Amino acid sequence: MKKWNIFLLLFVAFCSLAEAQIQEPIKWETSLTKQANDKVSLLFSASIDEGWHIYGMDVADGGPTKTAITFTTLQNAEVVGALTADLEADHHFDKIFEMEVSYYQHPTVFSQVVQVENDAYVMEGYLVYGACDDESCLPPTKVYFSYKGENAPAVLPAAAPSTTKLVEQADVSSLWKPVVKELHAFNNEVSTHDYSWLYIFITGFLGGLLALLTPCVWPIIPMTVSFFLKRSKDRKKGIRDAWLYGLSIIAIYLFLGLSVTILFGASALNALSTNAVFNVLFFLMLVIFAASFFGAFELALPASWSNKVDDKAEKSGGLLGIFLMAFTLTLVSFSCTGPIIGFLLVEVATSGSVVAPAVGMLGFSIALALPFTLFALFPSWLKSMPKSGGWMNIVKVTLGFIELAFAFKFLSVADLAYGWGILDRETFLSLWIVIFGLLGFYLLGKIRFPHDDKTEHVSVQRFFSAMIVLAFTIYMIPGLWGAPLKAISAFAPPMQTQDFNLYGQDVHAQFDDYEAGMAYAKRVGKPVMLDFTGYGCVNCRKMEASVWTNEKVHSLLTDDYVLITLYVDHKQSLETPITIEENGKTIRLTSVGDKWSYLQRTKFGANAQPYYVLLDNQGKPLNHSFSYDENPEHYIDFLETGLINYKK
Numbered sequence: 001m002k003k004w005n006i007f008l009l010l011f012v013a014f015c016s017l018a019e020a021q022i023q024e025p026i027k028w029e030t031s032l033t034k035q036a037n038d039k040v041s042l043l044f045s046a047s048i049d050e051g052w053h054i055y056g057m058d059v060a061d062g063g064p065t066k067t068a069i070t071f072t073t074l075q076n077a078e079v080v081g082a083l084t085a086d087l088e089a090d091h092h093f094d095k096i097f098e099m100e101v102s103y104y105q106h107p108t109v110f111s112q113v114v115q116v117e118n119d120a121y122v123m124e125g126y127l128v129y130g131a132c133d134d135e136s137c138l139p140p141t142k143v144y145f146s147y148k149g150e151n152a153p154a155v156l157p158a159a160a161p162s163t164t165k166l167v168e169q170a171d172v173s174s175l176w177k178p179v180v181k182e183l184h185a186f187n188n189e190v191s192t193h194d195y196s197w198l199y200i201f202i203t204g205f206l207g208g209l210l211a212l213l214t215p216c217v218w219p220i221i222p223m224t225v226s227f228f229l230k231r232s233k234d235r236k237k238g239i240r241d242a243w244l245y246g247l248s249i250i251a252i253y254l255f256l257g258l259s260v261t262i263l264f265g266a267s268a269l270n271a272l273s274t275n276a277v278f279n280v281l282f283f284l285m286l287v288i289f290a291a292s293f294f295g296a297f298e299l300a301l302p303a304s305w306s307n308k309v310d311d312k313a314e315k316s317g318g319l320l321g322i323f324l325m326a327f328t329l330t331l332v333s334f335s336c337t338g339p340i341i342g343f344l345l346v347e348v349a350t351s352g353s354v355v356a357p358a359v360g361m362l363g364f365s366i367a368l369a370l371p372f373t374l375f376a377l378f379p380s381w382l383k384s385m386p387k388s389g390g391w392m393n394i395v396k397v398t399l400g401f402i403e404l405a406f407a408f409k410f411l412s413v414a415d416l417a418y419g420w421g422i423l424d425r426e427t428f429l430s431l432w433i434v435i436f437g438l439l440g441f442y443l444l445g446k447i448r449f450p451h452d453d454k455t456e457h458v459s460v461q462r463f464f465s466a467m468i469v470l471a472f473t474i475y476m477i478p479g480l481w482g483a484p485l486k487a488i489s490a491f492a493p494p495m496q497t498q499d500f501n502l503y504g505q506d507v508h509a510q511f512d513d514y515e516a517g518m519a520y521a522k523r524v525g526k527p528v529m530l531d532f533t534g535y536g537c538v539n540c541r542k543m544e545a546s547v548w549t550n551e552k553v554h555s556l557l558t559d560d561y562v563l564i565t566l567y568v569d570h571k572q573s574l575e576t577p578i579t580i581e582e583n584g585k586t587i588r589l590t591s592v593g594d595k596w597s598y599l600q601r602t603k604f605g606a607n608a609q610p611y612y613v614l615l616d617n618q619g620k621p622l623n624h625s626f627s628y629d630e631n632p633e634h635y636i637d638f639l640e641t642g643l644i645n646y647k648k
Contacts, residue, residue: 056102065130208367242376257361293400
């Protein structure tokens with residue numbers, strides 16, 4: 001058997017979904033440079049945050065918002081050619097819009113050449129662009145510019161309403177009143193971190209229990225406990241040493257969890273999010289772990305490490321010796337615990353909390369240290385402890401199947417981010433059906449791996465385990481025809497990637513106008529759900545396809561709420577443009593999308609989509625806001641809590 005020397009224990013994925021708040025991932029600087037022959041170049045320099053991109057100039061109609069320049073005033077000047085960029089655009093096929101789109105994800109300078117008449121020119125207007133990352137999209141955003149020559153004539157302003165507040169023009173001031181503080185109050189009341197930390201701790205604890213049942217840990221328990229009890233002159237000292245041994249195990253793994261955050265930092269944990277490169281690496285890592293559990297090779301740290309630590313532990317006494325013994329256990333058991341730890345760190349890093357790795361390792365280490373302490377307190381229990389045997393390898397192989405299945409979850413994230421289209425929902429479900437089907441046959445003894453014992457019969461425990469696994473396999477099969485499969489909806493790709501779907505449960509908005517929808521909701525006595533979305537918002541489509549199709553969500557949205565969908569990139573012109581003041585600037589709202597984008601910014605303090613908020617009939621929030629999360633259960637809780645608060 002080959003031994004692979006592994007020099008790292010920190011196998012981490014750092015993903016978190018941040019609350020949708022005001023974002024400014026694209027920063028602009030405009031300038032004007034002179035060229036020969038009375039020409040000037042109007043330059044727009046874009047600084048683009050990591051993970052974001054803006055779309056190119058050649059995006060076809062029906063696609064996301066393309067980058068384009070509009071001149072509202074052009075005197076003694078003439079546009080020459082089209083808008084260009086100093087970088088070559090990247091291209092990919094977007095499955096949502098079913099077209100190839102171009103985009104820029106690095107600092108880019110856009111240039112527009114203009115022929116001017118000496119110094120008597122006037123040019124005013126704006127550059128419009130659309131920006132997205134893997135989680136959300138911003139509404140179409142304008143970068144305004146105004147340049148005049150020294151001898152430019154006076155420019156008469158176009159006829160327009162006098163500057164005024166939008167809320168006054170709309171005569172619905174109470175509905176447009178900002179509620180940012182009220183939303184924050186709801187966020188403070190909802191103890192999301194406490195719940196997630198408890199979940200992470202339990203996940204880590206279960207991982208530690210599984211590690212106990214592996215061939216690398218289970219046989220060590222009676223040997224270690226007996227050693228502590230025999231080397232001490234009295235039983236009390238033996239029990240104390242066992243307690244210290246357990247605490248040392250907890251300290252070692254807790255240090256590992258804390259190191260993850262210290263080494264990479266909170267900002268890195270939030271920034272990586274659904275980064276495709278990292279998700280591919282996690283996929284490959286879990287596949288390697290699974291192969292190791294199947295017996296293809298053994299993951300092991302250099303033998304010299306454990307030998308040196310073990311030798312040092314024998315020569316040392318007191319607390320240091322006990323701590324080094326615990327560290328020796330960590331190194332010796334790595335071939336079994338390493339894959340579980342790696343998988344655990346990858347999973348908990350997606351919780352959205354930067355302390356999640358430490359909480360997960362705390363749960364893992366407590367479970368791992370528990371039997372050493374308990375058997376030291378009650379040594380008679382050692383006699384009833386199950387003997388080592390082939391059952392431990394069954395546990396190990398079963399974990400290999402589970403890690404292989406979860407590996408495809410991370411590949412799916414990368415596939416969606418890059419639009420490769422290699423792992424749509426049917427393909428993903430087919431792989432899981434095969435993986436868990438093979439696991440069921442393995443538990444029935446129909447498949448054997450190198451370390452498995454030859455058995456003539458299957459134990460009752462294996463039979464029932466196989467029955468559960470095969471039942472789960474059959475449960476997934478209807479998903480190939482579009483069944484929602486709530487139990488795995490958080491892992492499978494979204495419903496919109498399904499090519500063949502016989503399941504029809506679409507949700508349609510009752511209104512696409514805020515004031516009209518609110519007036520109707522007041523008449524019928526129902527709460528409102530505002531859905532801020534966009535035609536170019538990819539993740540909005542994912543939520544509609546994978547969450548809104550849930551039967552419970554569908555019922556709540558259609559029966560209990562008035563759904564108002566507001567497209568922030570709606571190009572339809574307003575009958576009367578609206579001039580508003582925002583952050584000390586005078587801005588003109590010319591389209592329906594401009595109006596809804598302004599509503600989202602000023603009333604709710606957010607500008608990314610998708611963005612969902614529940615309101616009563618006076619325009620006040622009923623719950624915290626909700627953003628991109630493809631778990632239907634979270635969405636149901638969001639809607640039901642708002643309904644309860646409305647009825648109060």
